[in-house]
Each structure stands twice: as C-alpha cells, then as structure tokens.
Amino acid sequence: MAADFISFSLFALSSILIVVNPLGALLVYNSITEFMDSKDKRRVAAYGCRIAGLVLIFFTLLGSTLLSLFGITISAFTIAGGVLLFGIGMEMVYARTSRAKVTATEKYESIDADDISSMPLAFPMISGPGTITTVIVLSKDAPILSQPIELGIILGSVILTLIITYLVLVSSEQITKRVGQREYRVVNRLMGIMLMAIAVQFIINGISQAFPMLTGTGIT
Template sequence: MVDELLSFSLLCLSSIIIIINPLGATLTYISLTGNLEKKTKDQIIREACTISLAILVIVGIAGTIILQIFGITLEAFRIAGGILLFGIGMEMVYAKTSRTKLTATEKYESQDNEDVAVMPLAIPMIAGPGAITTTIVLTNEASEISPYAGIFIFISIGISIAITYFMMRNAEYIMRKVGQRQYRVINRLLGMLLIAIAVQFVITGIKLAFPLTGAS
C-alpha cells in the first residue's frame, strides 16, 4: 500500500506539473503583460494563480460527480483524456504552443486587454482542458487506491500553482537565464514525458474497459 501511494503521488506531481507547464505559462504571461506596470502585473499573477487553483480544486472535488451527471465512465474519460494529453505532448515535442491551451485568436484579443488574468492566463493556459482532464482522471483513480490518495492530487495542484506563481513573479530573471533554444529543449523533454503518461492513461483505460482481452 505504501509503495502504491508513493507511485501515485509521483504520478500526480509529475503529470500535473508537466500539463500546467509553468515555464510555458510564464512565457505567455511575459508576452501579454510587457507594457503594464509592475503593480498591475503582480495583481494579474495573483488573480491568475488563485482562479486556476480554485478551478482545479473544484474539479478535483467534484470530478466523479461530473462524470456521473453526464453518464461518462471512467474508462472512456481516461482514454479520451489520454488522447488529448498525447496531442498536447506532441505539440510540446515540436515546440508549439498547444491549441488547447492558447489559440492565436485568444492571444491576439488579449493584446489590448489589461484583464488577462482570467482569460487566457488562468483559463486555458494554466487550468486548461489538459489540466482539468488529468485532475478528473487522477481523482477517480485515487478512489480505487486509498481514501487518502486524493490528498496527493491537491498537494500536487498546490505545488504546481506555487511554482507557476514563483516563476511569473521572477519572469524577467528567468528569461535572462533561459533563452528560446533552452526553452524548446526543456519543452520537448516535458512533451516526451507527457506522451508517456498519456499512453499509460489509454492503456489503463482499455484494460479496464475490455477486461476479457487478458491483459494483466
């Protein structure tokens, strides 16, 4: 049981941090707030992180209920989520900004809008479809492991948002140290890890949906 909880906690932390992608969120934050005053920037950071944290916590609490309302099985959602994460991972490998996180239209419309904390930073850049899907899948998986396993999901969400907040607050320093080339290398590595997690989601979903396949 201890080993299973440890493995699950590492899965939660790695998958949520990768899908939120604090470095990518920081780059987007810089591109959207370059002409704003420091006080306004700080407010945007606080609001974006608070809103995204609230969204993911609510999803983590009500994830099972959401699936039940729409009559969606965990297996179907896990497979669909794995396919979504696979697509995001592929775009990260090819050093592209995922369209599920930030579309060109959203980025263009936000250029002249000082209130970018909610859209597009909190949604969909930080608490996007990938993060929401991952949280729901992990929440349902936690219920099958232990009553205490769900705690690791919320801890992982808190750590991921805290890292994002820290990186945004120190965005200028980070950008002096991390150039576009370094960012692409890091992004590709994280993309490969995300693809592996996505494939595991799909494999697990298929095993649970089709137990007669004989997969153990």
C-alpha cells in the same frame, strides 16, 4: 503501502506539473503583460493562479460526479483524455504552444482585455482542458470518503504546481535573461516526451478498464 503512496504522489505531481508547463505559461504571461509594471504583473500572476486553483480543485472533487451525471464512463474519459494529452505532448515536442491551451485569437484579444488574469492565463493556459482532464483521471479512484489520502495527494500536487507556476511567473524577468529560446525548446521537448508517455499510460489504463478481457484482468 508507503511505496505505493510515494509512487502515486510522484506520478500525480509530475502529471499535473508537466501538463501545466510553467515555462509555456511564462511565454504567454510575458506577451500579455509586456506593458505592465512589476506590481500589476504580480497581481495578474497571483489572481490567475488563484482562479486556476479553484477550477482544478472543483474538478478534482466533483469531476467524476459530473461525468456520471452525463452518463460518461471513466474509462471512456480516460482514453479521450490520454488522446488529448498525447496531442498536447506532440505540440510541446515541436516547441509550439498547444491550441488546446491557448489559441492565437485568445492571445491577441487578451492584449486589450480588462482582466487578463482569468482569460487566457488562468483558463485555458494553466487550468485548460488537459489539466482538467488530468485531475479528473487521477481522482477517479480516490472518492472523497473512501480514499481521502489519495485525494489529498492530488490536491496537494495541484497546490504545489500552482505555487511553482506562480514563482516562475513572478520571476519572469530573471528567467528570461537566463533561459534563451534554445534552452526553452530543449526543456519543452523533454517535457513533451514525458507527457506523451503519461498520455499513453492513461490510454492503456482506460482500455484495461473498458476491456478487461484484453489484459486478462477479467479472467478468474
């Protein structure tokens, strides 16, 4: 039992952390805060992570309920989410910022925006479609009342990921000096491969739930 919780904890944390991709968020953060002083940069980072946290906690707790209201099965959502994450992983492997996270237009418009912490930093860069999909899929088997431990693990993983992301953002100057484009591309590609593996696992799980006879789970 303890081993299962440890395994789930590692899977949840790695899934959310890889999808958020703090290094990728750092590049966008640097570009949209280029002309700000240190105090304003820290404010943007803190507020952006706070908004992203509220969004992800909301979908962790109520995402499955929203799917039920629209008549969407969790298996269909899991498969669709796996496809989406696979596409994001492919973009990371090719060292490009995924359009599922932030488009060129959103990045350009944010330069003159009054509040860039909510758009595009919090959404869609940190708590974008890929991250929202991930927390909903992870929480599908952890309803609030029957599986509070698993739900707590997911929420803890979200909070820890946002803390790491915040620390990366506020340390942007130091990280930029030490990590060049070549190193960034290597790390991004490795994380992309891991994300693609997680996406494939999501797809396999969704197919197993939708078509149990294919995997033998429906045979008694």
